[in-house]
Amino acid sequence: MKTKLTSLACFIGLAISSNTMAQTEIEKLRSEVDALNKKAQEWEAYQSVKQKMEQDVSLLNDKAKEWEEWKAPKTLVHLAGFADVGYTDRQDQTGSFSFGGFSPIFHYQFADQFMLEAELEFEITEAGKSEASIGYLTIDWFVNDYVALVAGKFLSPLGQFRQNIHPSWINKLASAPTGFGHDQAAPNADVGFMARGGYLMQSNNSFNYALYIANGPTLEADGSEIDMIETPGLGKDGDGSKTVGGRFGMFFPDSKFEFGLSFATGKVSVRSGTSPNYSYDASRSYDVAGADFNWRPAGIDLRGEFIQQEYGAESSSVAPDSGQWQAWYLQAAYRFSGTNWEAVARIGEYDTPTNSKDVEQITLGANYLFATNLVGKLSYEFNDNPNAGLTAADRVLVQLAYGF
Amino acid sequence: MKTNLFKVYKTGLASLTVIVGLSFLNTGFAEEKADTKGDFARGAKTWVENCVRCHNVRDPKELRDDQWITTSFHMRIRAGLTGQQTRDVIKFLQSSN
Known part of the structure; x- marks a missing residue:
């Protein structure tokens, strides 16, 4: 009987000891899970910022490309006049x-070699009618630094x-x-x-x-x-x-x-x-x-x-x-x-x-x-x-x- | 006197035709070395000296870079500028707008 009681006490003691250790393990695991959750949240925030930055960079690239197109395309278009x-x-x-009078002048330029220039002339007559004519229209070929050939009116x-x-x-x-x-x-x-x-x-x-x-x-x-x-x-x-x-x-x-x-x-x-x-x-x-x-x-x-x-x-x-x-x-x-x-x-x-x-x-x-x-x-x-x-x-x- | 005047002019026409013909060979008076990018200082000088031959000087900030290219080529025709002078003026205007 005494032996049985002793064994039971040992068993209970071991059980209590095991339970205490388990609690410690759980706390440790919980801490690790919390740490992982925190890192996951930080990762998600990082991904979100990264995605936003990638979008911004893409947008800036498009804008830069658009600007370059305006700045240096092969064909340039410009409306001038008086x-x-x-x-x-x-x-x-x-x-x-x-x-x-209203005289818009159109410039269409291909690289640094050719340019089409056209001036329209709009006028109003004494009778109130609008009249339009071509003041000039030429295609200019810039042959070299010293010669341009001009053909047309x-x-x-x-x-x-x-x-x-x-x-x-x-x-x-x-x-x-x-x-x-x-x-x-x-x-x-x-x-x-x-x-x-x-x-x-x-x-x-x-x-x-x-x-x-x-x-x-x-x-x-x-x-x-x-x-x-x-x-x-x-x-x-x-x-x-x-x-x-x-x-x-x-x-x-x-x-x-x-x-x-x-x-x-x-x-x-x-x-x-x-x-x-x-x-x-x-x-x-x-x-x-x-x-x-x-x-x-x-x-x-x-x-x-x-x-x-x-x-x-x-x-x-x-x-x-x-x-x-x-x-x-x-x-x-x-x-x-x-x-x-x-x-x-x-x-x-x-x-x-x-x-x-x-x-x-x-x-x-x-x-x-x-x-x-x-x-x-x-x-x-x-x-x-x-x-x-x-x-x-x-x-x-x-x-x-x-x-x- | 009138007839002589026209003879002089016709001689001038023939002489000038020869000069222009030579320029096709790129021999002419080309002391300029081709600078495809243009030069700011030379462009500023050309701009100041030549625009006022006909009209008031325009503010470089009036137009965008691309618009100054077409405008300068238009003025190359009108004012008889060389290609190098045109590139210099474009460089100046695009750097100043």
């Missing part, structure tokens, strides 16, 4: 608000005003110089082929050139007199002979002085009838000569230009006599230091085969530059020709021009 609105008050007539490279100064945000007065408007003394545009470019000399001076061959102009007769020479960039060579010409310019940056000489020669004929059934009489000689300069001494912007178009006599023509259009202008502009105000003065003259269209002109202007490409202009034109009637009336012009 527009102007204003008010014109002509002597002896009621003044009118005017929409001068281009602004005439003869002189400076028609090709470079005519945009309203660039022209410092609200009107073109007399004789430098459409179908006047300065050729406007042509359709053909041109090579142009420039060279930099060791002296830092440079020269630039433009040489072209094109369809050339046509003459409009009024009875037995030539009324107008049209140079809008004709799609047909009616006189059967191409016009060749160009401009050569020298630029002296240290003196801030540039001059250019322009020339062209070819044939021209009188056009009659209506589109598309035009007819052309016998061709006659056609020559153009011009000179231009710009100079900026002491902050004064000086520029001037002379241009002359002439056609020869042709006895078989409905208008047999020879004739000549000639125009010139000198312009000075000064921006007052530390202000946005600019004063401009221009003097010019336009001589035509028809004396009634001749004009002597002085124009004064005050401009406010909201930005270098956003200009408010107030101009006053003194026009004189005793035979001209309203075409030579004085004018006040107000204009807001924006180049973009």
Whole structure:
């Protein structure tokens, strides 16, 4: 009996001891499980942050790729241009608000080799109709650092005003110089082929050139007199002979002085009838000569230009006599230091085969530059020709021009 | 006098044609060494000197990098700049906008 009791006591003692050890083990395991749970939670948090960061990196990569596409694709597209609105008050007539024009310019460039340039011209007529035309459309091939070949309809490279100064945000007065408007003394545009470019000399001076061959102009007769020479960039060579010409310019940056000489020669004929059934009489000689300069001494912007178009006599023509259009202008502009105000003065003259269209002109202007490409202009034109009637009336012009 | 003037101009036309013809051979007046990346300092100088030949200087911040490329190539045609001058101006404008 005693032995049995002793055995039972030992058994119970062992059991109690085992239970105590088990409790310890359980506590230990519980601690380990808690630690593992904590690590699992930390892992999940890490995975979540990692996933978020991977998403952010992916998004940034897409954005970077998108930016690179804008920055350096093979084809670039850019919309530029200019527009102007204003008010014109002509002597002896009621003044009118005017929409001068909207001229978007499209640039499509392929690498550094080709560029398509196109300028559209939108205008509103007196009758309120909108008219659209192509100012120029060319494909330019940059052959090397010194030559670009230009094909299509281009602004005439003869002189400076028609090709470079005519945009309203660039022209410092609200009107073109007399004789430098459409179908006047300065050729406007042509359709053909041109090579142009420039060279930099060791002296830092440079020269630039433009040489072209094109369809050339046509003459409009009024009875037995030539009324107008049209140079809008004709799609047909009616006189059967191409016009060749160009401009050569020298630029002296240290003196801030540039001059250019322009020339062209070819044939021209009188056009009659209506589109598309035009007819052309016998061709006659056609020559153009011009000179231009710009100079900026002491902050004064000086520029001037002379241009002359002439056609020869042709006895078989409905208008047999020879004739000549000639125009010139000198312009000075000064921006007052530390202000946005600019004063401009221009003097010019336009001589035509028809004396009634001749004009002597002085124009004064005050401009406010909201930005270098956003200009408010107030101009006053003194026009004189005793035979001209309203075409030579004085004018006040107000204009807001924006180049973009 | 008028006829002589046109003869002079026609002679000039012929001479210039020869010059342009030579430039196709890349012989001409090329003292520039091709720098395809452009040069900031040269570009700034070209920009200051040439833009005002016709118009007010535009702020480099007006356009994005890609827009300055097309605009500069457009002005290469208009102003008779060389290819190197164009690359220099692009470098300057893209670094300044």
